[in-house]
Amino acid sequence: MPRLLAILNRDVDAPNLTVLKTREALASYLRDGITYPFFSKPVGGSFSLGIVGVEHFDAATDRMQLAGGGDVPVDDYVAALFEAYEAGPRYHAKGFLFEELLRTHPDLETLCGTSSLATLRVILLIEDGKARLYRVAWKIPAGANQADNYWRSGNLLAPVDIETGLAGMASRGFGLEQEHLEAHPDTGVAIAGFAVPDWSALVELACRATDAFPGMAMQSWDVAPTDKGPYLIEVNGVGDYTLPQIAYGEGLLDDALLAFQRRCRQRKTR
Structure with missing residues (x-):
């Protein structure tokens, strides 16, 4: 299965896994800690709703290049995930997973x-x-x-x-x-x-x-x-x-x- 990089969830503590609980921690991880490219998805998600693939981070612009085209500022991505986590649909309430981004054959x-x-x-x-x-x-x-x-x-x-x-x-x-x-x-x-x-x-x-x-x-x-x-x-x-x-x-x-x-x-x- 894809390698698990981190999880966003305030109620989880897991040894040998990066657990992100705050906006500041997630932003710092995206800028300095995570291995690119990566894939994020809701823990309780289905039908591919809420998924995001990210190719790389441009430190000069503080933006992340998205898989499939386009880019997003780190702070905007963080805000969107926490908004979904805190007040979004029920399948976002369990947080988000961050995994390695797999590429097709x-x-x-x-x-x-x-x-x-x-x-x-x-x-x-x-x-x-x-x-x-x-x-x-x-x-x-x-x-x-x-x-x-x-x-x-x-x-x-x-x-x-x-x-x-x-x-x-x-x-x-x-x-x-x-x-x-x-x-x-x-x-x-x-x-x-x-x-x-x-x-x-x-x-x-x-x-x-x-x-x-x-x-x-x-x-x-x-x-x-x-x-x-x-x-x-x-x-x-x-x-x-x-x-x-x-x-x-x-x-x-x-x-x-x-x-x-x-x-x-x-x-x-x-």
Whole structure:
């Protein structure tokens, strides 16, 4: 997973971790302590709301260069985070994480035209201590989006063949507005037939990660192919099950999943 650099939270004390509790401490850390580039996000966040990627700090202007373009004064960034922390939505109330900024795999940068991550929602079924792939939906950023969430206008979603790691035709939009694309709209590079980088290693990593949550029989992991290899981003206990249904163009509750659910119920009643 991305290396954790620091946390902003007044109620936390953690050994071997930088904990920021005041505006002054955060400003000082951004100017003199943090390793650039970095990525910040709400501790209790979801849907990529409240995320910021920062490339570097210009001491001469006291401004930070943002991933995707633009810059912001350090004091403005600090004020915005503390305003959200103190009076913002509930998912900001737990503070913010600061992590290393990961960059996508070079093949995906060629495909998408951006260094932003294009994560795969890897859905696994776990029985008798063994995980197996069920569905994989590939979230593909497009346009000016810095996050790959499908709800962001213009982003794409593609199914991945779980045997080969090859992507199918991508979808964009919802309902009557949905369209299907064989190539990325920004670069023209074909998505259909595209081989997910480091596929075998990515699958192995996701399967091993399920051991961390032995009580969850169905897990949805977001895994990113990066320039350093596959990285775990997060696990979803439920996840957005509309994603694989949109990607594959069919419902999720097929015979295989129904049989799995029956076996899970039988084990619970023994």
